[in-house]
Amino acid sequence: MNLDKVFYQNFMKNLFADPCEVRYWDGNVVNYGEGEAQFRIGFNEPIGKKEIISDLSLAFGEGYMQKKIDIEGSVQKVIESIYRKQDSPLNQKNPYVKWAKILSNNIIKTNNIIKSKENIQYHYDIGNDFYRLWLDETMTYSCAYFKSPEDTLTQAQINKVDHILGKLNLQPGQTLLDIGCGWGELILTAAKTYQVKALGITLSSEQYARVLERIQNEGLQDLVEVQLMDYREIKGRNFDRVVSVGMIEHVGKEHLEEYFSTVKNLLSEGGVSLLHCITGYEESAINSWFNKYIFPGGYIPAVQELVSLMASNRFYLIDLESLREHYTRTLEHWAQNFEKSLPIIQKMKDETFIRMWRLYLNSCAASFHCGNIDLHQFLFTKGVNNSWPLTREYLYP
Known part of the structure; x- marks a missing residue:
C-alpha cells in the first residue's frame, strides 16, 4: 500500500463519528466504525494529502463540486458526523482529527462600500427565478420561526416577521429602517400591519427590483420605499426603529464597530434596534470554502x-433570544425544496453549481444542529428607554 493510501486510511478512520463505507479510487471498499454504514463516501480520484492537511473545507468542498468525491446518503448527516467526531474529548489531540477542523480560517477582507456591493451581488444576484424555486411564498431568505413543528415554511416565515415586528413594539406613524431588506416582506408587513413609514435598503439589484414591484403592486408608495444603497450612505435621516436580519454576517470583523456607530447615528434617542444574525461562540471567519x-x-x-x-x-x-434549531429546520426545508426543484434547476445551472449549493444548504443545517453556530436576536435601545414594557407579555398578546 502506498503512503497516500495509508494516510487516507488513517484519516477516514478518524473523521466520522458514525459507521460508514468508503470506496477508494482503485475500487477498494473499506468499512469504518461498528455497525451498518450510515452513508457512503466515494473517491473517484485522490485529493492531494497536502491539500487535505492545509485546508480540509476547501479540499473536500471543491472535491465534491468537481465530482472527485461522491456522497450516498444525507449530506447533512455526513457533515454532522464530522462535527460530532471533532467534539469528542477522546479525539481533541488526535493528529488526524485536528486536520478536520472546518471553522478555523481567519480570512480578513476590507468590506468597504464597493467591495460590500460586489460580495452581495455575487450571492444574491444570481436570479430571483432561482431563489423562488426553493424559498417560501414570501421569498424570505433568513431563519424562520416555527411555533409548531407542523408549520409550513411559509407560515414559519410569516411567524418570524410577526415576531420581529412585535418585539419592536411598533406604533402607527413611527419610522422604520430595514438594513438589508431582502425581497421586502418585513417592510411591507410593517406598513400594512402597523401603519409605519418604512425604508428598506439593499445592495442587490435583483432584490431592489422585486421590492419596488411589490410596493407598486400593493399601493404602498406613501408608506414604503426601497433604495439600492449601502447603509453607510444614508445621510440626514433618523428612525424610531432600525432592524437588520441576516445582514451583519456580511459586514466583516473590521467593520462591526462601524456598523454599530452608524446605527447609533441613524436611531433617534431612545430608539430601538433589532439585530437578527448568525453568531458563534468564538470569534472566527467563515471557512475558506464558504468565503470563496x-x-x-x-x-x-x-x-x-x-x-x-x-x-x-x-x-x-x-432582550436576547436564541433561534438555533429554528434555523436548522429552515435550512432543512430549503434543502428539501432545492432537491424537489432539481429538474428545473438543472436547466438553469450546471452540475458544479448544483453540488455547491447542495453542500452549502446541508452543511449549514449541520452546523446549526450541532451547535457550531447559533442564531440570535438582539434587541437594544439607544440610551435609556424607561417607557419600554416591563415584561415580555406584549410579545404574546
Whole structure:
C-alpha cells in the first residue's frame, strides 16, 4: 500500500463519528466504525494529502463540486458526523482529527462600500427565478420561526416577521429602517400591519427590483420605499426603529464597530434596534470554502463581541433570544425544496453549481444542529428607554 493510501486510511478512520463505507479510487471498499454504514463516501480520484492537511473545507468542498468525491446518503448527516467526531474529548489531540477542523480560517477582507456591493451581488444576484424555486411564498431568505413543528415554511416565515415586528413594539406613524431588506416582506408587513413609514435598503439589484414591484403592486408608495444603497450612505435621516436580519454576517470583523456607530447615528434617542444574525461562540471567519464560493468577505461574530460593541456605543441590551434549531429546520426545508426543484434547476445551472449549493444548504443545517453556530436576536435601545414594557407579555398578546 502506498503512503497516500495509508494516510487516507488513517484519516477516514478518524473523521466520522458514525459507521460508514468508503470506496477508494482503485475500487477498494473499506468499512469504518461498528455497525451498518450510515452513508457512503466515494473517491473517484485522490485529493492531494497536502491539500487535505492545509485546508480540509476547501479540499473536500471543491472535491465534491468537481465530482472527485461522491456522497450516498444525507449530506447533512455526513457533515454532522464530522462535527460530532471533532467534539469528542477522546479525539481533541488526535493528529488526524485536528486536520478536520472546518471553522478555523481567519480570512480578513476590507468590506468597504464597493467591495460590500460586489460580495452581495455575487450571492444574491444570481436570479430571483432561482431563489423562488426553493424559498417560501414570501421569498424570505433568513431563519424562520416555527411555533409548531407542523408549520409550513411559509407560515414559519410569516411567524418570524410577526415576531420581529412585535418585539419592536411598533406604533402607527413611527419610522422604520430595514438594513438589508431582502425581497421586502418585513417592510411591507410593517406598513400594512402597523401603519409605519418604512425604508428598506439593499445592495442587490435583483432584490431592489422585486421590492419596488411589490410596493407598486400593493399601493404602498406613501408608506414604503426601497433604495439600492449601502447603509453607510444614508445621510440626514433618523428612525424610531432600525432592524437588520441576516445582514451583519456580511459586514466583516473590521467593520462591526462601524456598523454599530452608524446605527447609533441613524436611531433617534431612545430608539430601538433589532439585530437578527448568525453568531458563534468564538470569534472566527467563515471557512475558506464558504468565503470563496458562497459568502465572500463573510464573518460570523461572537455573541460577546456584539454585546461589547453595543455597550461601547451606549446601547442598552433589553432582550436576547436564541433561534438555533429554528434555523436548522429552515435550512432543512430549503434543502428539501432545492432537491424537489432539481429538474428545473438543472436547466438553469450546471452540475458544479448544483453540488455547491447542495453542500452549502446541508452543511449549514449541520452546523446549526450541532451547535457550531447559533442564531440570535438582539434587541437594544439607544440610551435609556424607561417607557419600554416591563415584561415580555406584549410579545404574546
